Amino acid sequence: MSTLILAEHEGGELRPATLSVVAAAQAISGDVHLLVAGKDAKGVADKAAKIAGVDKVLLADSADYEHEIAENLAAMIVSVADGYSHIFFAATAAGKNVMPRIAAMLDVSGISDITEVRSDDTFVRPIYAGNAMATVQSSDAVKVVGVRTTSFEAVAAEGGSAAVETVEAAAISDQVSFVGQELSTSDRPELTSADVVISGGRGMQNGENFAMLDDIASKLNAAVGASRAAVDAGFVPNEYQVGQTGKVVAPNLYIAVGISGAIQHLAGMKDSKVIVAINKDEEAPIFQVADYGLVADLFDALPELSAELDK
Amino acid sequence: MKIIVGVKRVLDYNVKARVKSDKSGIELANVKMSMNPFDEIAVEEALRIKEAGNADEVIAVSIGASQSQETIRTALAMGADRGILIETDELLQPLAIAKLFKHLIDKESPGLVILGKQAIDDDSNQIGQMLSVLTGMSQATFASKVEFDGDHLKVTREVDAGLESIKVSLPAIVTTDLRLNEPRYAKLPNIMKAKKKQLDIIPVADTGVDVSTGLKVIEVNEPPKREAGVIVKSVAELVDKLRNEAKVI
Numbered sequence: 054m055s056t057l058i059l060a061e062h063e064g065g066e067l068r069p070a071t072l073s074v075v076a077a078a079q080a081i082s083g084d085v086h087l088l089v090a091g092k093d094a095k096g097v098a099d100k101a102a103k104i105a106g107v108d109k110v111l112l113a114d115s116a117d118y119e120h121e122i123a124e125n126l127a128a129m130i131v132s133v134a135d136g137y138s139h140i141f142f143a144a145t146a147a148g149k150n151v152m153p154r155i156a157a158m159l160d161v162s163g164i165s166d167i168t169e170v171r172s173d174d175t176f177v178r179p180i181y182a183g184n185a186m187a188t189v190q191s192s193d194a195v196k197v198v199g200v201r202t203t204s205f206e207a208v209a210a211e212g213g214s215a216a217v218e219t220v221e222a223a224a225i226s227d228q229v230s231f232v233g234q235e236l237s238t239s240d241r242p243e244l245t246s247a248d249v250v251i252s253g254g255r256g257m258q259n260g261e262n263f264a265m266l267d268d269i270a271s272k273l274n275a276a277v278g279a280s281r282a283a284v285d286a287g288f289v290p291n292e293y294q295v296g297q298t299g300k301v302v303a304p305n306l307y308i309a310v311g312i313s314g315a316i317q318h319l320a321g322m323k324d325s326k327v328i329v330a331i332n333k334d335e336e337a338p339i340f341q342v343a344d345y346g347l348v349a350d351l352f353d354a355l356p357e358l359s360a361e362l363d364k
Numbered sequence: 365m366k367i368i369v370g371v372k373r374v375l376d377y378n379v380k381a382r383v384k385s386d387k388s389g390i391e392l393a394n395v396k397m398s399m400n401p402f403d404e405i406a407v408e409e410a411l412r413i414k415e416a417g418n419a420d421e422v423i424a425v426s427i428g429a430s431q432s433q434e435t436i437r438t439a440l441a442m443g444a445d446r447g448i449l450i451e452t453d454e455l456l457q458p459l460a461i462a463k464l465f466k467h468l469i470d471k472e473s474p475g476l477v478i479l480g481k482q483a484i485d486d487d488s489n490q491i492g493q494m495l496s497v498l499t500g501m502s503q504a505t506f507a508s509k510v511e512f513d514g515d516h517l518k519v520t521r522e523v524d525a526g527l528e529s530i531k532v533s534l535p536a537i538v539t540t541d542l543r544l545n546e547p548r549y550a551k552l553p554n555i556m557k558a559k560k561k562q563l564d565i566i567p568v569a570d571t572g573v574d575v576s577t578g579l580k581v582i583e584v585n586e587p588p589k590r591e592a593g594v595i596v597k598s599v600a601e602l603v604d605k606l607r608n609e610a611k612v613i
């Protein structure tokens with residue numbers, strides 16, 4: 054038995070998500086191998102080889118993998134998939150785009166978003182926005198799995214010394230081409246791996262008011278998130294959305310500001326260690342999951358909070 | 365060009381799921397069921413494409429129990445032209461659903477298939493991607509904008525760091541994200557008209573598709589509950605608790 058993991062990386066660095074997928078794979082018997090596919094990706098492969106618990110790194114270095122095109126990555130993975138009993142992905146936008154393709158190519162079920170490895174063939178995954186946890190068992194020859202990264206504590210990025218083996222790039226698809234991207238640039242920690250997250254909802258009223266959250270985020274080295282309502286209203290871009298159909302976060306501290314606490318939002322943050330809610334409506338459902346609730350107008354509370362943090 | 369849209373009947377998004385006491389699944393008797401919200405967005409997008417003159421027929425497909433006819437009727441009332449139900453009482457895994465869609469695609473030869481990115485009951489986010497492999501049609505997931513460009517589509521996609529755009533050749537499979545459009549409501553006269561639209565029912569056995577998969581649900585449990593917390597009286601008290609009690613800042 055052995056597990057192959059699609060490593061995720063950008064700008065020459067591994068994404069933190071990959072370290073959590075390695076953690077999940079360590080619960081499976083056998084070796085853990087990482088596939089690094091990318092353009093000029095030797096440096097990333099060398100970093101991957103240092104991850105604690107990784108036994109081998111496969112490097113597919115080709116301009117074809119400059120962008121995360123599902124068809125091309127899937128063909129690459131399947132070309133090296135022989136002999137692996139498990140193929141793991143992070144349950145990120147990139148991972149979700151590819152994982153089911155691999156399952157279909159191998160004619161096996163895909164297992165989305167696992168939060169627990171019970172044994173080599175049995176996993177736990179949330180369904181219904183996390184209001185139920187399904188224990189599922191696979192009899193397929195290969196287990197193709199998406200890993201909810203917030204449920205597995207990242208392994209150390211250093212400490213390993215795996216060999217890097219170069220592999221041939223696979224054929225690419227002529228049905229799809231990359232056109233462009235609009236990516237957010239921020240010096241803040243990445244939302245899904247930040248220790249502190251402060252999110253704003255419809256109560257923020259507009260995008261300008263998110264500056265108040267930015268100010269507090271700077272003081273706490275936090276990432277800024279949002280509810281769907283805030284994204285739909287155009288206050289902040291889509292990548293801020295926390296929830297069932299956005300990003301799942303589980304920081305040490307989550308601060309929800311002007312967010313009511315709909316099922317779909319809770320699904321993305323209820324595994325946070327400490328939850329704070331600031332809302333002027335004492336009946337808001339967010340208070341049912343909050344460790345500390347403050348019933349207040351956010352336009353009073355946020356400036357006060359900013360000042361208090363300076364003390 | 366024909367467009368196939370997937371419309372799944374799911375527990376309404378406003379209803380909190382309750383685990384059955386025998387742990388076999390979720391209580392679905394006597395609760396409000398609705399069309400998967402991402403599928404409403406799929407239907408809307410298909411209708412707009414047809415209205416713009418880029419398609420001539422929109423076919424709403426559901427796979428599930430007999431009651432899924434209501435979900436198809438909702439799509440027909442929104443404006444879809446006809447419906448197909450593949451009827452089964454079994455809860456099928458995504459791979460089986462994808463194979464059943466492929467069966468219909470082989471028969472109907474659509475130029476475009478629009479599905480939701482995720483069904484809000486199983487939260488799988490798999491079927492569009494699987495179907496792309498099974499049919500060889502191009503894949504464009506998590507779409508927030510779809511534009512026609514000759515025999516290609518330009519699709520803007522919601523990704524973790526922002527937006528990405530790709531160009532894919534037709535025929536293609538698109539899965540919808542939340543910002544693609546705002547679905548219309550069905551108007552009363554259209555609800556009446558929808559009752560007369562064609563809706564074919566195919567028993568799953570008649571498709572000849574092998575719907576067995578290697579994945580089984582052993583049990584379904586409640587998630588761990590969070591203890592209710594405290595209401596603090598002031599920002600100062602909040603910061604004090606975070607510093608000295610929870611020790612998280």
Ligand SMILES: Cc1cc2nc3c(=O)[nH]c(=O)nc-3n(C[C@H](O)[C@H](O)[C@H](O)COP(=O)(O)OP(=O)(O)OC[C@H]3O[C@@H](n4cnc5c(N)ncnc54)[C@H](O)[C@@H]3O)c2cc1C
Pocket residue numbers: 253254255256257279280281282283294295296297298299300310311312313314315316317318321331332333334337349350351352377401402484
């Ligand atoms: C298919 C589907 C998927 C979804 N996915 C997600 C998802 O991933 N993430 C997500 O978040 N939602 C998601 N939703 C939406 C979800 O159902 C809710 O509509 C949304 O979370 C509400 O956002 P909100 O709490 O910001 O807004 P509201 O529910 O409008 O709440 C605003 C809150 O702000 C408070 N407030 C207003 N003014 C002030 C003030 N001055 N001071 C203090 N408090 C104030 C109000 O009391 C209220 O509680 C999804 C919905 C569907 C149908």
Ligand SMILES: Nc1ncnc2c1ncn2[C@@H]1O[C@H](COP(=O)(O)O)[C@@H](O)[C@H]1O
Pocket residue numbers: 369370371372373400402403406425426427428458461478479480481482483484486487488489490491492
């Ligand atoms: N039983 C079903 N009937 C019709 N469409 C479905 C069904 N299951 C899934 N789909 C479609 O596939 C999408 C993704 O579902 P999933 O991969 O299960 O999260 C849904 O939004 C639907 O468009």
